[in-house]
Amino acid sequence: MSKVPFIHVGNQVVSELGPIVQFVKAKGHSLSDGLDEVQKAEMKAYMELVNNMLLTAELYLQWCDETTVGEITHARYGSPYPWPLNHILAYQKQWEVKRKMKAIGWGNKTLDQVLEDVDQCCQALSQRLGTQPYFFNKQPTELDALVFGHLYTILTTQLTNDELSEKVKNYSNLLAFCRRIEQHYFEDRGKGSSSIRSS
Amino acid sequence: MRLGGPPRGPCSGPSPAGPWRSPGRVQGCEKPQSRPGSTRPASPGPAAPSGVRGSPQPGRPASARRARPRTLPPFGTRLWSRRRPPSPEALGSTPRRPASPRSSLRPPPLVARGAGRAGGAARGRTEARGEVLPGQRAGKMAAPMELFCWSGGWGLPSVDLDSLTVLTYARFTGAPLKVHKVTNPWQSPSGTLPALRTSHGEVISVPHKIITHLRKEKYNADYDLSARQGADTLAFMSLLEEKLLPVLIHTFWVDTKNYVEVTRKWYAEAMPFPLNFFLPGRMQRQFMERLQLLCGEHRPENEEELEKELYQEARECLTLLSQRLGSQKFFFGDAPASLDAFVFGYLALLLQARLPSGKLQAHLRGLQNLCAYCTHVLSLYFPWDGAEGPPPRQTPAGPETEEEPYRRRNQVLSVLAGLAAMVGYALLSGIVSIQRTTPARAPGTRSLSMAEEDEEE
Secondary structure, X not given: OOOOOEEEEOOEEEEOHHHHHXXXXXXXXXXXXXXXXXXXXXXXXXXXHHHHHHHHHHHHHHHOOHHHHHHHHHHHHHOOOOOOHHHHHHHHHHHHHHHHHHHOOOOOOOHHHHHHHHHHHHHHHHHHHOOOOEOOEOOOOHHHHHHHHHHHHHHHOOOOOOHHHHHHHOOHHHHHHHHXXXXXXXXXXXXXXXXXXXX | OOOOOOOOOOOOOOOOOOOOOHHHHOOOOOOXXXXXXXXXXXXXXXXXXXXXXXXXXXXXXXXXXXXXXXXXXXXXXXXXXXXXXXXXXXHHHOOOHHHHHHHOOOOOOOOOOOHHHHHHHHHHHHHHHOOOHHHHHHHHOOOOEEEEEEOOEOOEOOOOHHHHHHHHHHHHHOOOEEEEEEOOHHHOOOOOOOEEEOOXXXXXXXXXXXHHHHHHOOOOOOOOOOHHHHHHHHHHHHHHHHHHHHHHHHHHHHOHHHHHHHHHHHHHHHOOOOHHHHHHHHHHHHHHHHHHHHOOOOOOOOHHHHHHHHHHHHHHHHHHHHHHHXXXXXXXXXXXXXXXXXXXXXXXXXXXXXXXXXXXXXXHHHOHHHHHHHHHHHHHXXXXXXXXXXXXXXXXXHHHHHHHHHHHHHHHHHHHHHHHHHHHHHHHOOOOOOOOOOOOOOHHHHHHHHHHHHHHO
């Protein structure tokens, strides 16, 4: 079946960020029209950075860190299914994720190293953001949406250890960025648990 | 006119004047290419090194220099801060003249980096005057660092992406590495290539870690990047890994035509017997698995769709790189950084290998600035490897020059062993007998025939 998040438009279902952005662009709305070529290149690159580092770190934390796996992930992942399917599927997913980590070279990383990578990534994002309100100055773009999604999730999800969110909190401009977007765009929704996390 | 060498401060850390890591950069022992620092026409400022050198160093706090990440003073200050006291320079400039043919290889860029400059200048000066400064650095190291990597082919110094990247980075920074180009991964200390054996005997085999280690040893091509540029580096490297790497793997290892006619052919010819029978196949399986896992999430309906999508994204990625590079010499100005090493690795492989089905190659050829960039780096940093173009393909023995003495020796030994076995058998079984005609001649002979007689009895 298709993956979350997805949008349902008429009789079309489009899932995941990339295709959704393309779809909306095809309808004539694009956030990155005002950017020049070099900026577009940078935006794509930073989006990949976030995907590469933050997403992988989140996956790692969810599936390769034993405490988190035992206490949170297994239960959460297997919750829609009856016994014994919940255990089987959870283990299978864990095995899959571990294989993938190995393939991209994260198999031997310790939690500390992963946290360091996250820190590096946040530092890069923080440098890029600087004192601007959004990554490309006044207007938000897809990059802002992606970064907000990840950071917000990291900041608001309760895990067994808070080191990940601590790493993000070290960068005040990123925190301010998240708060700003949350207040500006989500203020009438309140703080829900609507996280755009792709598991 | 060279910008002169960066100051060779004592290795003990940041000289008051700042320039940093020159102690680190100093390397007396590198290959000619390394950084003769020479032609810096592009460098702003000092036309006359001595004049430049004379300027006092600005008070750049040592701490600022130390902070590796990248908050650097404006360019001009950097330049000046590199200047060391005039005397070594003034002396240094002359002896460096002879180095000019070599130095002409040096890219103008290194103004900001000075890595090579440092090395080259140091070297030039050392050679000229037997100065102890580079030696200080050398003395500090327990043993030189050794890099094991795949050997060259297709006009490149190495045919493997990771090895090429690490080699290029080492060239950019002028790190004194002893490079072993091998065709047998079992010869490397870690069993995989590339592998770096540090001066303390430790073996590192992940390319990123190798580069991190080189940075720690003060061969850092990113020292002069601003914080923002450092962030850009991370971002673009992620882009490369996500978009270009799968396609590169696909082009060389999964696409049947390319694999059979180019990749497997090279590896099978280059590897020694009997590895060439099974190792290429095993490598292919490993790469295919890696590819599967890399694009595991996007599992569209069939192979073709996947391929199309991958190539589409790769083409986009190349176009993005081209836009980012623009008309600059390197991605961050005039001096190469680690990002340049990575990008060069990908582009060079895609451009140089003669692929029968090179869809991405065609697209890349259309991006003029990237092609020029590749040839520029190749000609500047790997001039002799570039000339090796066709030969390594036709003469498989080419890449095996490292193993040549051993092969010869092995051949001679095996022939001798065969001869000895035949002669011994002949003597022992009586086919050949030695007459004891001249007892005085060789006691050895007599004893041999006596032994023979004994045996017969």
